[in-house]
Amino acid sequence: MNNQEKYDISFTEAFSIDKKKLEKNLEYNSIDEWDSIGHMTLVAELEKNFKISIETDDVIDLSSYQKGKSILKKYKIIV
């Protein structure tokens, strides 16, 4: 599985949504599933799939599907 696939599956698994919903404007609270609880699940999925530990500041910054990609660069992961 490449990084893009791992990234997408982190979202679809965390929120139990279809891949079609992974649009550029997907962001925190833009769908019912991405609430505070969903956010924790998303972070856990990303950590599991990429074998990283995300710092709290980055957990807070992870506010959108697009933003997440730039955050992962800090962990040397290119999506």
Add this chain to the structure above:
Amino acid sequence: MPIASSLLKKPRLVQKLRDFHSYVMKNNGQVGTKTRGIDLNFNNACNLRCKYCFTNSPKGDHVKEYLDLGAIKKLADDADELGYFEFDLQGGELLLQPDKLFSVLEAIKPERFYLYLTTNGYHLDEKMAKKLAEYKVSRVSVSIDSMDEKIHDEIRGKKDSWRRAIEGLEHVKNAGMDPYLNITVGHYNANTDHFKQLLDYSKNKKYKTLLNVAVPSGMWQKMTDIICDDKDREYLRKIRKEYKNLVRNIWNPFDKNNEKILGCTTVNRLYITPIGDVLVCPYVHIKIGNIFKNSLKEIVDYGFSIKYFRNHSDLCLAGEDKSFIKNFMTKTGQTIFKPAEAKDIFKKEDFV
């Protein structure tokens, strides 16, 4: 999109919620002895006369006492240090005295918590909702008993209660906070059209629905016929999967399949009264300490030394465990202001 009340603007909350998530995942999806929430009733006065009030406010019980701001500030500081991440302000009715409420919010420092109010919604107008959001309140829970206005008003003891509550929820949503429609469900209304209408309304409005099972305490003490039976519980399990927006404190909120049980959250969630007594839960009127006499840590440790509160229970002790209810919730006159003392009601073998 929610504003100042948003999770992403509360770094301390994010840290604590992560810790909670991590603990639950490692503990087989169960809450164990992890700290979760503080339910604070700092004053018991209310403008309604609800038939099933668990604080006995309609009887005027301790309506003039206020927990002082210094004590509230210390409670919040200690709770934060112990990892409590939810802070639920309850009453009585909080919106009766807004000046006091906003002073309390300042003392608590909501930026550290997922802070929410539980209200009857009577005074929850647009202006109030906006101000609550500015004060970093994350959520407002409004209790609704029926989609039939007359039935709700009759239960609540005041005309116009329903309309104001329904409109209040919409103001919460428009102000950017999480709106929760609270429903008390018991054997008398589970799997009825009335109940379903409430569920459908909340779902269609994109609210969350908090289900509180009816408990035989307060005005309903010893009324065991209200308790959900096995069929009712099976129905609740079914609709949890069907609606997906239902919340119960006993359910694991991280389970995407909407099946797993976190466990009864006695002591994980503490209830503090206006006189500083600490009860194991809003509905189990058993006292494990007082914040003026014991540190919060001492109280929590003592609470978890009692096996009923330490060990996992798939059932809500107050609303579903008939044996627990019979043995520990039927002392005559047992209320939030006259709770049973844990040291008196439990035997030596009940302690770990």
